[in-house]
């Protein structure tokens with residue numbers, strides 16, 4: 001099982017591996033390849049609850065019946081409310097940074113020691129994958145912006161297409177909207193996001209084959225809300241900010 005979406009290299013990034021596909025109901029966080037091994041089972045389960053439904057649209061009676069936009073299922077809202085009551089500040093994190101294999105190529109981008117670090121910083125971790133929430137599956141074709149970044153796309157001035165030329169603008173808008181709904185529901189004020197992803201990229205994204213300054217779609221929404229956002233390349237800043245809080 002796999003899925004992913006951030007094309008970190010110029011162009012459309014890494015292609016999905018041969019034969020990589022995901023069927024309905026398959027998990028997107030396969031540990032069989034040793035890529036999710038840094039993740040505790042509790043966080044694994046949390047991710048499955050929060051985002052797994054987007055790979056199993058049958059819960060709503062079929063994919064065609066899934067409400068679009070920023071809708072998320074009731075069981076997700078319940079889980080988020082529980083996390084909100086935990087007493088710890090909530091931090092939304094790009095799930096792939098935890099070792100969850102949800103990227104376009106079916107792999108993850110785990111940051112060594114991230115779980116222990118976030119625990120030490122007293123965060124309640126909320127793993128989210130906006131592209132999984134966009135129902136794009138794992139793996140999925142890599143995507144690139146046309147004419148602008150995620151901010152421009154939300155303003156109707158840019159578009160996202162995948163390697164096959166298929167427009168992903170609506171799906172990615174839905175996925176980012178769902179991730180935003182979840183972050184608001186849990187009242188997250190902190191976010192740790194995967195750089196260079198068309199969803200989560202905070203400082204750089206791929207536009208028409210070139211890595212340029214810009215934001216992914218979900219990152220743009222997170223910044224709009226004034227949440228404290230950091231990429232995985234800014235952990236020292238996150239630690240500093242958290243410790244002086």
Ligand code: SF4
Pocket residue numbers: 003004005006093094095096097102103104128129130131132194197199200
């Ligand atoms: S960068 Fe964001 S959208 Fe891409 S795989 Fe990671 S969590 Fe999902």
